[in-house]
Amino acid sequence: MAAVGVAAVSMVAAGCGGGGSSSGSGGDKTLTVWLMSGSAPDATVAAINKDFEAAHPGVKVKYEVQQWNGIGQKLTTALTSGGPDVIELGNTQVAQYSSQGTLLDVSDATNDLNGSQWLSALKDEGAWGGKQYGIPFYAANRVVIYRTDLFQQAGITAPPTSNDEWLADLTKLKGVQGVDPLYLPGQDWYVWLSFLWDQGGELATSSGDTWKSAINSAAGKAAFDFYKKLVDTSGTSAPKDADEATPQQSDVVAKGNTASFIGFGYELAAVEKANPALKGKFGAFPIPSKTAGQTAPVFLGGSDLAIPGNTKNADLAKDWLKLETSAKYQSQLAANGVVPGTSTDTSALDSTTTGKAMAAGAKNGKGTPVTPKWAAVEADNPIKAALTAYLTGQKSLDQAVSDADAAITKTLGSAS
Structure with missing residues (x-):
């Protein structure tokens, strides 16, 4: 993935040159x-x-x-x-x-x-x-961005501090007529990644220079399961076969009937630019953890x-x-x-x-596996396909995870 910045986010050594030069070094x-x-x-x-x-x-x-x-x-x-x-x-x-x-x-x-x-x-x-x-x-890193007025209408007085509270709040929001409690596309795999890490899992492991997928584990399956709970509990209107860029979730939120989404500050800025009437109506909280009072790790x-x-x-x-x-x-x-x-x-x-x-979530930040092969995994991401297959019932949890695991391991082991 390249950098995110304030726009969308995506990126034989010579000798060290004798260290940094003095402040007076120069020349033309x-x-x-x-x-x-x-x-x-x-x-x-x-x-x-x-x-x-x-x-x-x-x-x-x-x-x-x-x-x-x-x-x-x-x-x-x-x-x-x-x-x-x-x-x-x-x-x-x-x-x-x-x-x-x-x-x-x-x-x-x-x-x-x-x-x-x-x-x-x-x-x-x-x-x-x-x-x-x-x-x-x-x-x-991603945070949960929410409409403070819609949360208040649902009787929610404070942001959730655990996954259980989060699910309970989404249930309350379903009681607010015409409101989408959480816009969560089926293939937002970076959100899923927080749940994997929160369960103690990893994307891949290495032995020497050899890498293989690690998602076919209890932690990996629990991450898929919780993602599905968010989708099912919220009844999200988001497509199950696309990610947050198809369509741009900020465009959806700008329509005014979305209570929350998971994204970046620049996406909120895009929402408020598209619909100035929403300016000042949003709050944010770190992605909650399964452990009450903690935040989930974030990419x-x-x-x-x-x-x-x-x-x-x-x-x-x-x-x-x-x-x-x-x-x-x-x-x-x-x-x-x-x-x-x-x-x-x-x-x-x-x-x-x-x-x-x-800033609060970044304290628990992590990265993807440090291997040049990981870019190829993301290029045709098997996790996205597995999420769609599981959410739509095309595959069982075990089959979806197993297929994605095998595909990732194959890519990581392929020739350069």
Whole structure:
């Protein structure tokens, strides 16, 4: 999956260059930085570049905004023939490029880059073979976004703090005429993933370099079962054979009769833009756990930053990253509505209800398996097909899970 940012979310190493250079290093050089569209506010990047150029006389930053569409081929070309000195990668893309040996090992620079406060999920996905190649940039995670007025009409005075309370609240919401208690498409597998992890399960396990699916387990089946309980209890109008993008769930919620959905703050912004009459009527809470008082683990989608192994400006690239990973600029990312990658200070997110819920959920954030093969699993995701088959009764729980498990293991074991 590529990064999520404030838009939709989706991403032989050279020597370390002797560590970060001093603040006075410079010369007539150009440092080329590639970031993805929507990842960071222009003002923040401009301020970083200004501080960097002031500390490095003669060095100019060439900042280029890239589009996610087609970025894979563009990165592959750049990482083999040269170009940028700092790049942004979707967190699930890093393993692909790390395993190909095209990124710089930055293990010796982690302390300089605020490594003690890195988001663990993005840090793990930026590592390969015991070395660190990706530096956490930012992340975002799903929360439950709900209509406060409709919850009040149903007699719900506080957000649920467990799965049982959540189901009970959905039952109450069914009593409000004309209201869809929860819009939950049948193939929203990232939501399902929270339930898998909450049950103590994993997507896949490894033995050496060999990976295999782990979803055919008691935890995997319990995750499918709870997903079905949410769908059945809410009586959702969402299609069982599509995900949250078909149709865009924000378009559905904007019609005004949906009491809750599971998504991102930017989706709420889209709802309020499409239907201004709904502005100010929403609250948010972290995805509940089966254990009362806890939150379920969540998938942290986002981005890592990396230095191409073929750069001629490794020290300068590390110096630019020192600024980006500093508390000063990480707080600006948080103010933009995302979880900062290299800072535990998420207080700037508290200004919005979705931001506050996201920060709370992100403390229990996780990532997908760190293998370059995982991207191929998501490309033709067997979990989506299994969810539809189980929800529609096409397959039994055991058969749906078993088929998906076998398909994932086959993909993970396929030749590159």
